[in-house]
Amino acid sequence: MTVEEIKAAYSMRDIVGRYGFQPNRAGFICCPFHGGDREPSLKVYDRDFHCHACGAHGDIFDFIRMMDNISFKEAFMSLGGEYRKPTFSSRMAVYQAQKQRAMRLKAAEKERERRSLNNMLISVYRAYMERSEPLSEVWCDCYNALQYQLYVQAELSGLEARW
Ligand SMILES: [Zn+2]
Numbered sequence: 001m002t003v004e005e006i007k008a009a010y011s012m013r014d015i016v017g018r019y020g021f022q023p024n025r026a027g028f029i030c031c032p033f034h035g036g037d038r039e040p041s042l043k044v045y046d047r048d049f050h051c052h053a054c055g056a057h058g059d060i061f062d063f064i065r066m067m068d069n070i071s072f073k074e075a076f077m078s079l080g081g082e083y084r085k086p087t088f089s090s091r092m093a094v095y096q097a098q099k100q101r102a103m104r105l106k107a108a109e110k111e112r113e114r115r116s117l118n119n120m121l122i123s124v125y126r127a128y129m130e131r132s133e134p135l136s137e138v139w140c141d142c143y144n145a146l147q148y149q150l151y152v153q154a155e156l157s158g159l160e161a162r163w
């Protein structure tokens with residue numbers, strides 16, 4: 001059973017009854033969480049409890065936990081709780097999501113590398129053009145190469161916009 005199923009199956013009254021408490025007509029029991037509670041001051045509600053003297057408060061799991069001095073997990077198990085192991089398909093979904101994320105990060109990294117190489121080439125070609133005779137062979141080669149790199153740059157910015 002899940003936590004919700006257990007809560008639906010047991011009322012707070014069922015649980016205090018297990019420990020021998022019988023709520024009075026107003027729904028109070030003597031509080032087991034503080035000493036000398038002669039006038040019952042722990043109110044048993046349908047789903048939880050509250051002590052008006054010491055402030056002890058909680059649901060059915062808390063009551064068992066505090067009475068037996070055990071963990072929530074132990075209290076949960078004692079009421080028939082089960083931890084559901086993740087199913088194969090849910091594990092696969094997690095694995096797929098992690099893989100996709102890793103691939104996205106790798107692709108983004110690759111784009112960053114391309115962009116920085118591209119920026120470097122653009123500045124190299126511009127520098128060569130400045131240093132060479134306009135319309136000379138070197139200048140023309142650099143001009144063509146620069147046009148290509150500018151085209152790549154535009155393409156990369158387009159990709160960036162899509163990330
Ligand atoms: Zn109390």
